[in-house]
Amino acid sequence: xxxxxxxxxxxxxxxxxxxxxxxxxxxxxxxxxxxxxxxxxxxxxxxxxxxxxxxxxxxxxxxxxxxxxxxxxxxxxxxxxxxxxxxxxxxxxxxxxxxxxxxxxxxxxxxxxxxxxxxxxxxxxxxxxxxxxxxxxxxxxxxxxxxxxxxxxxxxxxxxxxxxxxxxxxxxxxxxxxxxxxxxxxxxxxxxxxxxxxxxxxxxxxxxxxxxxxxxxxxxxxxxxxxxxxxxxxxxxxxxxxxxxxxxxxxxxxxxxxxxxxxxxxxxxxxxxxxxxxxxxxxxxxxxxxxxxxxxxxxxxxxxxxxxxxxxxxxxxxxxxxxxxxxxxxxxxxxxxxxxxxxxxxxxxxxxxxxxxxxxxxxxxxxxxxxxxxxxxxxxxxxxxxx
Numbered sequence: 001x002x003x004x005x006x007x008x009x010x011x012x013x014x015x016x017x018x019x020x021x022x023x024x025x026x027x028x029x030x031x032x033x034x035x036x037x038x039x040x041x042x043x044x045x046x047x048x049x050x051x052x053x054x055x056x057x058x059x060x061x062x063x064x065x066x067x068x069x070x071x072x073x074x075x076x077x078x079x080x081x082x083x084x085x086x087x088x089x090x091x092x093x094x095x096x097x098x099x100x101x102x103x104x105x106x107x108x109x110x111x112x113x114x115x116x117x118x119x120x121x122x123x124x125x126x127x128x129x130x131x132x133x134x135x136x137x138x139x140x141x142x143x144x145x146x147x148x149x150x151x152x153x154x155x156x157x158x159x160x161x162x163x164x165x166x167x168x169x170x171x172x173x174x175x176x177x178x179x180x181x182x183x184x185x186x187x188x189x190x191x192x193x194x195x196x197x198x199x200x201x202x203x204x205x206x207x208x209x210x211x212x213x214x215x216x217x218x219x220x221x222x223x224x225x226x227x228x229x230x231x232x233x234x235x236x237x238x239x240x241x242x243x244x245x246x247x248x249x250x251x252x253x254x255x256x257x258x259x260x261x262x263x264x265x266x267x268x269x270x271x272x273x274x275x276x277x278x279x280x281x282x283x284x285x286x287x288x289x290x291x292x293x294x295x296x297x298x299x300x301x302x303x304x305x306x307x308x309x310x311x312x313x314x315x316x317x318x319x320x321x322x323x324x325x326x327x328x329x330x331x332x333x334x335x336x337x338x339x340x341x342x343x344x345x346x347x348x349x350x351x352x353x354x355x356x357x358x359x360x361x362x363x364x365x366x367x368x369x370x371x372x373x374x375x376x377x378x379x380x381x382x383x384x385x386x387x
Contacts, residue, residue, distance in 0.1 A: 008065065009088045011058055016081050016093070018053075019046040029364055037367040040107070043098050046077040048360055075104035114371070115317060115345055117151045117184045128152040128186065133160055136167035143175040146183055153183055155315075157307050158190035169314040184316040186347070189304040191321030192236050192297060196251060196286045197221075200231030206284040208232060210256065212275050218249065219267045231267075234288050238297055241265045247293045248273075252286040255279060291353050299328050305335060312341025319347045324354035326365040333369055345369075 022045045023030070033041040050070065059069040067087055073080035078098040086092055099107065113119075116126040129150045135142055142153075153172045155165050169185055176183050199219055202208040208216065208230050216230035220240045225231045234240075240263065243249070247260045249270055256279075258270035299322045311318050320332055329348065336343050346369075348355070348362055355362065 005065070005088050008058075008061055009085060009090055012081055012085050012088070013090065015050070015053065015058075016078070016085065019049045019078050019081065022046070022049040033364060033367045034370050036371050039098060041364055041367050043075065043077055043104075044360060044363060046098060047074055050077050050081070075099065075108060076101050111371070115184075115347075117182045117316075119151060120149070120181075124149065126151040128154050130154040130156060131168050133164060135171065136160075136164045139171045139174060142168075142171040143179065146172075146175045146179055146181050150183060152186050152317075154186045154188060154319075156188050156190075157304070158188070158193065158321075162307075162310050165310065166314065185314060186317045186319060187307070187311045187315040188319040188349075189307060189321050190301070191299055191304065192301055194234050194236045194239065194288045194290075196282060196284055196288055197233040197235060198231075198282075198284050199223075199225050199233045200227050200229045202230065203227070207281040209281050210272050210275055211280060212272055214272045215261070215269055216272070217267050218243075218270055223266050225267075232282060236297065239288075239290065239293075239295065240268050242293050242295050243268045243290070244293070248291055250289040250291065251282055252279075254289065256282055289351075294354060295324070295352075299323050299325075300332055308335055309339065309341060312336065312339070312344060315344060317347055318344045319349055321349050322351050322355075323348050323362065324352050325358060326361045329362055329365045330368075333365075343369075 023042050026045055030038055030041055030045075050073070055070060059071065062069045062084065065088075067084050068080060070077075070080055070084070076099050079100045082093040083100075112126070116128075119126060127149050129145055129152070131153055145153075153168070155168055157165070165187070172183055172185055175181075198206055198208060200208075200217070210216065210230070214230075216232065217225070218240060219225055219231055219233050221233055221235070221237050223233070243260050243263050245260055245262060249258045249260065249268075250256065251258070255276055256272065257274040258272050261269045261271050263269070299320070308318075318332075318336070320329065323329060329346070332346060336346070346366060348366060350356060350359060350362075
């Protein structure tokens with residue numbers, strides 16, 4: 001049965017009022033956002049308000065009425081609600097905030113180009129290639145990647161050192177200068193290096209044999225352990241004390257899933273919930289992830305801070321690995337503003353539960369920085385680009 005339009009109007013009007021109330025409630029936070037991004041920040045608040053509501057019945061009713069279900073309004077949430085209200089006969093609204101769909105689409109395209117560079121084929125997404133050590137000394141391979149469609153060259157600061165990164169950057173700049181094809185250099189900060197160490201049984205071979213349903217221990221670095229038992233550690237001090245019963249601990253890119261059964265602050269007993277039948281060994285140097293744990297150490301390490309002068313000289317974009325809190329973003333922004341070199345846009349890498357839960361706050365903090373339109377075109381080689 002066709003829904004009553006008066007009921008739909010009332011529902012949408014209430015929804016619009018909630019979206020505007022959220023904007024008013026966060027007015028102080030919006031004032032901190034760089035002026036050209038305030039409409040985008042307001043739209044973020046509108047969209048979060050929209051998605052807090054249970055829209056299932058409303059969406060079905062809007063479908064039945066032949067109207068937009070609001071399902072794809074991420075970039076223009078308030079406008080979409082107001083446009084549907086007008087189709088239902090409501091008086092036109094004064095749209096003082098937000099974008100309509102065409103303006104939002106243009107802005108998204110402009111900002112993607114500003115951040116990741118110009119694409120030759122608009123139908124193909126930006127292509128990012130992670131550089132490995134050999135590319136530091138193989139200009140022809142770098143040039144071939146550029147000609148094959150690479151738009152962004154990623155240098156992972158968790159590997160190699162500045163001399164290798166410099167040769168990579170020089171090869172990229174040389175290839176862009178010779179071919180005329182633009183390519184952004186994206187430097188990924190390493191973040192905390194949380195790796196597995198074997199402390200007990202299996203230490204000499206650097207691996208522990210495990211099976212599903214088995215238990216073993218994760219210990220703080222420096223803890224006295226029984227060398228005859230299966231005990232692993234991690235390279236980041238202070239992690240074990242942050243663990244709580246029920247927290248998941250993932251090893252080797254998540255291939256091995258364990259859960260904390262009990263902990264005393266220095267050691268934690270882990271239960272193996274999942275492990276591949278073809279890969280039954282936990283090896284040293286494999287990564288560890290704590291998706292459920294609020295970790296107390298900072299995501300921006302001293303090593304990351306030491307990389308920033310190099311990044312400001314050679315990079316176009318910097319990636320913030322394992323970011324968790326808005327104040328960490330603020331710290332990185334302050335460091336990038338200080339000293340010599342260019343200010344760089346930041347890509348926030350959402351890799352932890354903390355980051356997912358704090359995503360709106362992280363984004364609002366990020367939007368306090370000015371836009372970087374000056375990077376729309378490939379820059380000419382600078383002092384750091386001599387080849």
